[in-house]
Amino acid sequence: MSPDQEHHLLERAARIIDKAEAFVITAGAGMGVDSGLPDFRGDHGFWQAYPPYARLGLSFVECANPQHFERDPAFGWGFYGHRTNLYRSTVPHEGFHIIRRWIERNQAEYFVVTSNVDGQFQKAGYAEDRILEVHGSIHWLQCHSPCCHTIWPNDETIEVDETSMRARHCPRCPACGQVSRPNILMFGDRSWLPDRTRIQEHRFDRFLADNADQRIAVIEMGAGSAIPTIRATSERIGWNLEHATVIRINPREPDIKAPHISMPCGALEGLRKIELFLK
Ligand SMILES: NC(=O)c1ccc[n+]([C@@H]2O[C@H](COP(=O)([O-])OP(=O)(O)OC[C@H]3O[C@@H](n4cnc5c(N)ncnc54)[C@H](O)[C@@H]3O)[C@@H](O)[C@H]2O)c1
Numbered sequence: 001m002s003p004d005q006e007h008h009l010l011e012r013a014a015r016i017i018d019k020a021e022a023f024v025i026t027a028g029a030g031m032g033v034d035s036g037l038p039d040f041r042g043d044h045g046f047w048q049a050y051p052p053y054a055r056l057g058l059s060f061v062e063c064a065n066p067q068h069f070e071r072d073p074a075f076g077w078g079f080y081g082h083r084t085n086l087y088r089s090t091v092p093h094e095g096f097h098i099i100r101r102w103i104e105r106n107q108a109e110y111f112v113v114t115s116n117v118d119g120q121f122q123k124a125g126y127a128e129d130r131i132l133e134v135h136g137s138i139h140w141l142q143c144h145s146p147c148c149h150t151i152w153p154n155d156e157t158i159e160v161d162e163t164s165m166r167a168r169h170c171p172r173c174p175a176c177g178q179v180s181r182p183n184i185l186m187f188g189d190r191s192w193l194p195d196r197t198r199i200q201e202h203r204f205d206r207f208l209a210d211n212a213d214q215r216i217a218v219i220e221m222g223a224g225s226a227i228p229t230i231r232a233t234s235e236r237i238g239w240n241l242e243h244a245t246v247i248r249i250n251p252r253e254p255d256i257k258a259p260h261i262s263m264p265c266g267a268l269e270g271l272r273k274i275e276l277f278l279k
């Protein structure tokens with residue numbers, strides 16, 4: 001992209017933000033990259049983040065499998081316990097706050113839709129009732145069986161041996177005493193309880209109905225095409241609602257058809273650049 005083209009693109013993006021009456025923030029794993037979190041793009045990306053699984057030859061799809069909680073809970077909790085600790089200690093990058101300032105500046109409505117399970121939007125101060133976590137959250141637990149429909153906050157301390165990636169302690173279900181698991185939709189998952197996500201979906205549907213005639217800025221960041229749920233959400237809003245424009249920020253797969261805006265860079269870099277063009 002030439003400097004002139006970039007200038008024009010950023011001016012357009014800034015105009016969309018400037019005029020927005022509502023924001024939809026859609027985010028995939030790439031949103032966490034600038035906070036220092038790994039995405040799992042391809043086996044290579046996953047194994048770089050988790051060398052022990054490279055040694056075992058296990059892919060992300062094989063690790064994110066609910067069967068481990070039945071067959072070998074310490075192994076299942078090794079992966080999710082490690083990620084729980086990682087996400088708890090992560091500080092959301094400045095990009096989360098840049099968008100919050102835009103929302104406040106415009107006194108706009110907003111909603112976050114994310115496939116991330118890491119709770120980073122809540123941590124950055126976004127309201128719990130304005131977030132849809134389509135794959136659930138690592139910070140909530142459910143019974144592995146499940147024996148009941150209860151979903152409870154994960155207050156457990158989970159120590160993990162980083163060589164074997166096995167947990168030294170596996171959280172249990174208070175109702176039946178069996179092992180519990182994160183309330184996350186895994187691969188081939190038949191026991192995930194969708195109740196918490198369904199309530200969030202209901203709130204999001206209402207938000208869209210209430211704001212359908214507003215000028216909506218959809219800011220999509222770090223959403224991959226391998227599991228395209230988040231990209232499809234942005235596109236659905238962008239194509240179906242007359243006054244909605246998608247700004248897709250992604251260093252490797254930024255493509256989206258005009259009039260939507262494609263920014264081939266990282267989330268934080270893209271947000272900072274747009275901010276420079278906001279009056
Ligand atoms: N933090 C988390 O909760 C977390 C982490 C990893 C994976 N996951 C989930 O697992 C599934 C698959 O994960 P995946 O890693 O293959 O995700 P993915 O397919 O969404 O890929 C990551 C995307 O982020 C982009 N990206 C990389 N660096 C970026 C940056 N600095 N700024 C913006 N975008 C950037 C990549 O180009 C890619 O398109 C998804 O459902 C994902 O949400 C969640």
Ligand SMILES: [Zn+2]
Nearest residue numbers: 143147173176
């Ligand atoms: Zn139970």
